[in-house]
Amino acid sequence: MLSLLFPGQGSQVVGMGRDLVEAFPAARALFDEADEALGFELSRVMFEGPEDELTATRNAQPALLVHSVAALRLIEDRLGPVAFTAGHSLGEFSAHVAAGTLSFVDAVRAVRRRGELMFDSGEERPGTMAAIIGLDDGDVEGACAAVESGVCVPANFNSPGQVVISGDVEAVEEGMQRALDAGARKAVRLQVSGAFHSPLMQHAAEGLDAFLSELSIADPTVPVVSNVTAEAVTSGSEARELLVRQVTSPVRWAASIRFMVDAGATRFLEIGPGSVLRGLQRRIAREAPCTSVGTLEQIEGLEVES
Structure with missing residues (x-):
């Protein structure tokens, strides 16, 4: 059984996604869609930096989601059945796009706002x-x-x-x-702009709640494992509540992986930049291999079991 994992902040790097855009018109179209939705050239920041601008949480969060969803779109027709999706912190929004809970444009706008709110909370209470x-x-x-x-x-x-x-x-x-x-x-x-996933982010959680209340959130077509509960989310209303609670709650990543393995997951794909989650996977459940898929080379070399 295959499960999909999506990385969070810390995996961004200048140049991310550029090879996909140069090779695939579908990826270029997705990046253009994100730029239009946000009203500025996020793609330029992703491709050219500078690093401090990309690392700023208001930019890093949508950049990671865009890269992850672009990579997913390029491989999804080869994947076959997916048992679960999950994402680390910000990556949970990517997981919900994969599961059809959120549209791509709504998710890009939501994580941009999430990043702004989290930064503002860090300024209010360092x-x-x-x-x-x-x-x-x-x-x-x-x-x-x-x-x-x-x-x-x-x-x-x-x-x-x-x-x-x-x-x-x-x-x-x-x-x-x-x-x-x-x-x-x-x-x-750690070099961060605030105390993420703590009570100091309460104002950010309240702002995100207000933003998400304006969006259409569907029931996921694939169970999404929540960072907050380390259990599967199967309704849109629950997804909305848990995405808000996640801002001030701990990310239970190890328990989330164990939940999926115990439920029958035997292999994982980390979709997006870097290999942070693959490294964690080896320490959580080595018996269930994880492959990182985010670059052109990785996508072209991906072998999926039938």
């Missing part, structure tokens, strides 16, 4: 994030719960031994030290 390496989930949760200097919560349960924490700057620094004291191998501050 925060940060840090990766904790080599500590069990429960011990990371305990370290965060013991923090006394502000909000510090687990934000991404990425794989066994890799959890990202998020919150107020001073509180995250305290959480990093508490994690190291508890036996973590490493604690590394």
Whole structure:
């Protein structure tokens, strides 16, 4: 059983998608559609940068979705039945496009707005994030719960031994030290514009709720595994609610992969730029191989089991 995975922020790179646009008129048309929907040349930022402009969350989020959906459109007629889709953070919107929950144009506009709202929340209440390496989930949760200097919560349960924490700057620094004291191998501050997937993003969640309430959201044609619950979403109303809750909730990525494997998924495709999710997959469920598909070479070389 095949499942599709879509990457989130951090996988963007200057030049992303350019090889697809140069080789496939369908990809060019999709990029043009995104540029028109957003009212500016996102494609130029993706192809030429500069890097700091692409990395800005208001641009990185739609860039990743556009690249992922373009790659999907180029391979979908070869895939056969798909059991589940899932995406890491921002990638969950790409997963919903794949499942027919959201139209491509609505999703591009939604993630652009999501990025703007998350940046604004980071400006209103500055925060940060840090990766904790080599500590069990429960011990990371305990370290965060013991923090006394502000909000510090687990934000991404990425794989066994890799959890990202998020919150107020001073509180995250305290959480990093508490994690190291508890036996973590490493604690590394991340370069982010806010405390994503934490209560500090409440204003962003409220703004996204208002935006999504204006969109048509269908029941997915393929179950989409939610970051919030690590379970399958099968209705449009539930999808809308969980996409909003995701902004202030931890990404339960490892549990999401295990849910799909336990439900019968035997192989995965990571669709979009980079190979971050493939790397996590090897640490979560090595028995279910994952192939990254985002470049022209990868798309042309893709072999799909019948």
